[in-house]
């Protein structure tokens with residue numbers, strides 16, 4: 001519940017100013033989909049569609065949509081489900097996905113100056129509360145906001161204590177005190193909505209775009225939240241755009257401007273809620289009724305069920321005096337004074353690298369300690385096969401001193417590195433795609449860079465990989481009494497280190513596969529067969545000298561080839577082939593480094609490709 005007190009007290013200090021005031025306008029926006037029929041492997045893996053342009057069937061999502069909102073005003077975008085309200089908000093903030101959407105034409109302006117998607121994304125002054133905000137579900141509400149405050153609040157002069165105080169005020173403002181320590185996955189729909197709003201409000205943006213703030217809220221909470229939004233807009237001189245799905249007459253009290261979209265993303269109205277909307281719908285369109293919610297209900301009807309008047313609303317609006325006066329307000333300006341307060345002066349500054357690392361590691365730790373499923377999964381995958389294999393091969397030397405002994409030990413060596421490497425490879429590919437998904441969202445807000453993300457993810461997962469592979473190999477080593485060396489302890493250390501090194505190399509391959517996978521499922525489904533194929537090239541299953549020429553390179557890419565070679569020499573050569581062992585170790589390190597660099601490059605590319613494409617386009621157009 002939102003306490004009356006938080007609203008009566010007014011807007012907290014940190015939300016009331018300092019940001020520049022921006023008039024936000026857009027003119028004749030037309031948006032189409034890039035529907036692609038052609039199957040492509042990259043598209044399957046990433047859900048992205050780059051090629052096959054010739055086979056595209058484009059669909060119009062927005063047609064000639066224009067509007068303007070000034071500081072202190074609230075604009076509500078309304079219309080039936082699927083008419084393009086969310087698409088409009090995403091295109092305005094720059095959070096649209098250029099791989100599936102194409103902004104065909106139109107201009108988006110701040111203080112009359114035309115902006116690019118990249119500029120809007122970079123600016124700390126545009127805050128977008130998405131319909132389905134991405135959260136790390138195992139964090140508590142308070143931890144989530146602390147993380148956001150530490151990396152997302154732009155003011156460099158703020159101390160960590162100031163940031164904590166802002167989090168406290170935001171929680172109070174949105175009536176979230178009751179669930180401060182609740183894990184996000186356990187929050188109700190309404191609480192998630194308010195948390196999403198709080199996350200963006202923390203950054204004190206001048207322009208706020210909020211997708212369906214009142215859905216999932218009861219009437220009292222919806223009214224209280226609208227009251228808060230109104231205060232943020234009026235007292236904080238913000239330009240607010242909200243999407244409202246089911247407007248009630250109560251809601252219109254909070255709104256200054258109205259933009260109505262109808263089927264296929266066409267604009268049926270833009271203007272003032274009080275003085276223009278009622279006369280337009282009643283007199284110009286001839287709709288039946290006397291209140292705005294009744295008119296909007298009629299406009300939201302599907303084409304087959306809509307009245308003749310409702311169907312003509314788009315045409316009537318285009319010819320109306322309201323459209324003409326809107327056109328005169330949204331013409332781009334080359335005025336120098338408006339340039340001086342342009343978006344480029346509000347680019348967010350990313351915190352320094354060590355701060356990024358510190359808070360990313362903190363978040364991974366806090367989220368990780370509650371992720372019991374993942375911990376149990378790793379334990380089950382480590383202990384059960386280790387105990388089963390340990391029992392099957394128990395005391396191998398004494399049980400089986402025959403000529404089969406060597407064959408059995410070699411089989412056990414390859415089984416150990418294969419199971420350990422696959423467990424570690426899938427451990428990484430089973431978590432990294434989700435982390436990348438959150439990273440791609442957060443990097444748009446300039447919270448942290450690719451390097452800090454990659455290193456912190458690695459530092460968090462690295463100890464787990466070492467623990468899993470060392471525990472697994474140690475259990476089997478001692479159960480099977482593998483060592484025939486006199487120096488048991490040294491042999492044991494070399495053995496376990498080899499299994500760990502092979503496993504972290506396989507994990508780096510898992511990271512590489514995960515870096516371009518669209519989901520955990522596709523990453524794991526690719527990592528397992530890749531490792532299965534590579535184990536065949538370990539020199540255990542095949543006579544590698546007889547390989548066809550075309551496959552000649554594969555053993556050199558296989559961590560199992562080097563790992564098995566080291567274990568084999570440690571077992572039977574009694575230290576006589578140390579030069580070969582050093583070469584194998586060096587190759588494992590090389591593979592580890594190369595695959596990590598490749599994974600980093602792919603993740604960096606995914607985070608920056610649209611910026612680069614936009615920059616190229618600007619250079620070409622110049």
Ligand SMILES: Nc1ncnc2c1ncn2[C@@H]1O[C@H](COP(=O)(O)OP(=O)(O)OP(=O)(O)O)[C@@H](O)[C@H]1O
Pocket residue numbers: 033034061079080081082083084085086087088097100101245
């Ligand atoms: N990236 C995309 N690729 C293809 N089609 C899309 C894409 N994004 C949106 N659409 C389609 O565009 C239409 C408008 O979607 P949008 O989410 O903007 O509607 P909406 O008015 O916000 O609906 P709702 O009120 O139900 O949230 C829908 O038919 C949707 O399927």
